[in-house]
Amino acid sequence: MYSLRRFNEPRFQRLDAIIDSLNEHLTTYIQLVGSATLPLPEVCAMASLPASAVRVEGHLQERYFPASEPVDLAERIIEDETRRIFSIGNEYQISAQPHSATQANHAVFRSILGERTGKVAALSPTDGGHYSFSAGVPPPHEFVPLPISAAGLDYDEVADAVRQSEPTIIVAGGSAYSRAIDFAQLRVAADQVGAHLHADLAHCAPFVAAGLHPPAFGHVDSAAIDPSKNLRGAGGGILVFRDRDAEAMREAIFPILQGSPGQLGLLAKAACMTAWSVDDLSRYAKRMMEVAQLLAEQISTLLGEPQYGGTDSHLLLYDVSDCCENGRIAEDRLRESRILVNRNQIPNDLKPPWEASGIRLSSTVPTILGYADTDVVALGEAICTVLTGSDDQSGVVDDLLARFHHPLSAVT
Numbered sequence: 001m002y003s004l005r006r007f008n009e010p011r012f013q014r015l016d017a018i019i020d021s022l023n024e025h026l027t028t029y030i031q032l033v034g035s036a037t038l039p040l041p042e043v044c045a046m047a048s049l050p051a052s053a054v055r056v057e058g059h060l061q062e063r064y065f066p067a068s069e070p071v072d073l074a075e076r077i078i079e080d081e082t083r084r085i086f087s088i089g090n091e092y093q094i095s096a097q098p099h100s101a102t103q104a105n106h107a108v109f110r111s112i113l114g115e116r117t118g119k120v121a122a123l124s125p126t127d128g129g130h131y132s133f134s135a136g137v138p139p140p141h142e143f144v145p146l147p148i149s150a151a152g153l154d155y156d157e158v159a160d161a162v163r164q165s166e167p168t169i170i171v172a173g174g175s176a177y178s179r180a181i182d183f184a185q186l187r188v189a190a191d192q193v194g195a196h197l198h199a200d201l202a203h204c205a206p207f208v209a210a211g212l213h214p215p216a217f218g219h220v221d222s223a224a225i226d227p228s229k230n231l232r233g234a235g236g237g238i239l240v241f242r243d244r245d246a247e248a249m250r251e252a253i254f255p256i257l258q259g260s261p262g263q264l265g266l267l268a269k270a271a272c273m274t275a276w277s278v279d280d281l282s283r284y285a286k287r288m289m290e291v292a293q294l295l296a297e298q299i300s301t302l303l304g305e306p307q308y309g310g311t312d313s314h315l316l317l318y319d320v321s322d323c324c325e326n327g328r329i330a331e332d333r334l335r336e337s338r339i340l341v342n343r344n345q346i347p348n349d350l351k352p353p354w355e356a357s358g359i360r361l362s363s364t365v366p367t368i369l370g371y372a373d374t375d376v377v378a379l380g381e382a383i384c385t386v387l388t389g390s391d392d393q394s395g396v397v398d399d400l401l402a403r404f405h406h407p408l409s410a411v412t
């Protein structure tokens with residue numbers, strides 16, 4: 001699927017070692033970490049071009065260096081294709097420039113929080129949010145956790161909490177929240193106090209684009225999209241914002257948070273967003289959800305229902321404290337059996353993040369690799385057996401690895 005180009009000179013030995021190590025990673029592990037993907041081959045091909053030959057600072061049509069046409073074209077393509085995939089209307093503008101989803105979020109924090117102390121309300125990292133939601137709020141502004149329970153978001157409770165805390169910004173999205181988010185309900189909550197509603201679509205982008213989750217655009221004021229999660233891109237963010245906030249958002253990205261936009265990253269984003277048809281994205285999103293639900297059926301025999309009452313996405317979050325003491329031990333056991341998941345806190349977790357009470361899994365990579373239902377069932381059963389330590393599962397893991405997890409193919 002991916003090509004292998006050797007350097008074959010003594011001074012590049014360590015680079016060849018990286019390639020070997022990557023190859024080994026791809027063929028040794030069943031990768032189920034929540035944010036993991038396999039980039040599209042088109043993305044890797046575009047990212048290998050010498051685009052940093054073109055010097056760029058500033059926004060489209062306001063460049064600080066001459067002759068930026070190739071990068072201008074890449075930015076325009078990302079904007080057009082993002083609009084196409086997500087059906088984004090003309091009331092929004094798009095910046096292809098952020099280096100990451102975190103930076104896109106922070107551009108929103110910086111441009112919307114005013115002079116007076118404001119508040120950002122979001123899921124805390126303990127409750128399924130991303131670390132940058134709380135850590136990224138610039139002082140003297142404050143972070144306010146949104147209420148959530150193991151049953152998921154209760155929008156009436158969220159609306160009450162918003163009325164009480166009066167945040168300036170509400171962030172909709174998370175790293176471990178497996179359910180669909182109702183952006184229209186959050187809009188109603190935000191409007192009670194005139195808050196800016198920002199969607200972090202890092203994980204749920206394909207489901208929103210496919211219409212499997214409720215629509216975001218039309219309800220939110222801004223959104224961060226991360227092609228490197230389950231859109232099969234490389235690293236980098238895309239920020240969507242309303243016309244009225246455009247000047248502040250663009251200024252927050254450049255020159256406040258970054259200089260040049262990362263030319264290789266722009267080519268990779270252009271390839272990623274161009275490669276998806278809405279039909280392909282819908283099929284992929286639907287299958288990711290099916291695989292996650294099938295995996296959940298198997299794992300539930302050992303761990304019960306996933307947190308938040310199930311999944312409408314690629315994500316599953318489980319409390320493992322009954323079988324493994326903590327998430328770290330579960331992660332280690334699975335890694336020894338060549339299955340990668342990450343330890344993760346669960347709602348109201350009393351354990352610190354490096355131990356945590358839970359594990360988070362994603363169906364993205366098995367979906368991309370074309371696991372059939374029987375393979376997903378075998379994987380789910382193997383996970384349960386490994387977690388209880390009752391039997392060796394190397395036969396099942398070897399079989400899945402041999403049939404689906406292929407090495408880089410050599411090019412001459």
Ligand SMILES: Cc1ncc(COP(=O)(O)O)c(C=O)c1O
Binds near residue numbers: 175
């Ligand atoms: C919801 C969410 N937002 C942002 C990020 C960070 O993305 P990036 O690595 O592009 O900064 C993550 C990482 O997994 C995430 O889960």
